[in-house]
Amino acid sequence: MAFFEKLFSGLSKTRKQLDENLSEVFSRDSIDEDLYEDLEELLILSDIGVVATQDIIDNLKRDEYYEHIRKPKALGMHMVDNIRKMMQTCEADYSFEDNRSVVFVVGVNGAGKTTTIGKLAAQYRSRGKKVMIAAADTFRAAALEQLTVWAERSGAYIITGREGQDPSSVVYDAVSAAKSRETDILLIDTAGRLNNKKNLMEELAKMSRIIDREYPDAVRETLLVLDGATGQNAISQAREFHAATDVTGIVITKLDGTSKGGIAIAIQSELGIPVKYIGVGEGIDDLQKFDADDYVKALFYREGAEDAGETEEE
Numbered sequence: 001m002a003f004f005e006k007l008f009s010g011l012s013k014t015r016k017q018l019d020e021n022l023s024e025v026f027s028r029d030s031i032d033e034d035l036y037e038d039l040e041e042l043l044i045l046s047d048i049g050v051v052a053t054q055d056i057i058d059n060l061k062r063d064e065y066y067e068h069i070r071k072p073k074a075l076g077m078h079m080v081d082n083i084r085k086m087m088q089t090c091e092a093d094y095s096f097e098d099n100r101s102v103v104f105v106v107g108v109n110g111a112g113k114t115t116t117i118g119k120l121a122a123q124y125r126s127r128g129k130k131v132m133i134a135a136a137d138t139f140r141a142a143a144l145e146q147l148t149v150w151a152e153r154s155g156a157y158i159i160t161g162r163e164g165q166d167p168s169s170v171v172y173d174a175v176s177a178a179k180s181r182e183t184d185i186l187l188i189d190t191a192g193r194l195n196n197k198k199n200l201m202e203e204l205a206k207m208s209r210i211i212d213r214e215y216p217d218a219v220r221e222t223l224l225v226l227d228g229a230t231g232q233n234a235i236s237q238a239r240e241f242h243a244a245t246d247v248t249g250i251v252i253t254k255l256d257g258t259s260k261g262g263i264a265i266a267i268q269s270e271l272g273i274p275v276k277y278i279g280v281g282e283g284i285d286d287l288q289k290f291d292a293d294d295y296v297k298a299l300f301y302r303e304g305a306e307d308a309g310e311t312e313e314e
Helices: 003-010 012-025 032-045 048-065 073-086 089-098 113-126 143-156 167-180 197-214 230-242 263-271 292-300
Strands: 103-106 131-135 157-158 186-191 219-227 249-251 275-278 288-289
Touching: 003 012, 003 073, 003 292, 012 073, 012 131, 012 292, 032 048, 032 073, 048 073, 048 263, 073 249, 073 263, 073 292, 089 103, 089 219, 103 113, 103 197, 113 143, 113 186, 113 249, 113 275, 113 288, 131 143, 131 167, 157 167, 167 186, 167 197, 186 288, 197 230, 219 230, 230 263, 249 263, 263 275
Parallel strands: 103 186, 103 219, 131 157, 131 186, 219 249, 249 275
Antiparallel strands: 275 288
């Protein structure tokens, strides 16, 4: 099954929830304040979030005024198009993949962080990249075991430490090995503890200083892995990690079968951090670069419509 088909299927619950309610809102006879209020409530309840919802409503009111929109169904088309533009990524967002880079992967335990690292390693290796994994979450034996399996499957080299070892020492060893082996991409697994934010910040800061000192020429990337099924909890986690470190990209996992698929819009709008990868299954190829067109189509496409968000012409 192609990735889009899995995404389309995975977001079916979210799409059904949105379509049933949006159809009612945009099938009215006129655009008025009641329509906007009902749309606002619908979007918030769909885990699109307060900030993103306000942005969407403000943009629609602007479009209605300046583009002289009179029909609610035409307004619906503008909403979908605006969300597509809001979610667009560009080639520069993935420039680290084609440079000598260090990629920190952060996120709470259970979000799919370790599996994401394994899948990325396998994909980069399939493109001929020299990949190394640093198992710097030394407080969780299961993470080390998982990463070792993924390293073996993908052909990536792995640097590990003892359980309970200072994670920064593992990073130091990994950087030394990455330089000597002329590694293209060094993926660093980090601890997923948010219960003690101070320790997490200090740990990440210490690792960053090692990279700055020992590997200054490497391109830096910090990917935050979020469980798409957790809805608003994912936004809370994103805020916490963004405060603790310079997150440059979001990975949303477990979008298959969730009714909270609008969470990508919420995160992008509230934090201004691009969603770079999404996952819809357990297979290696079930994690792919984020495509705004496919995502919007999977959220808003209706049977019989020519494309995502099709509505009547004005």
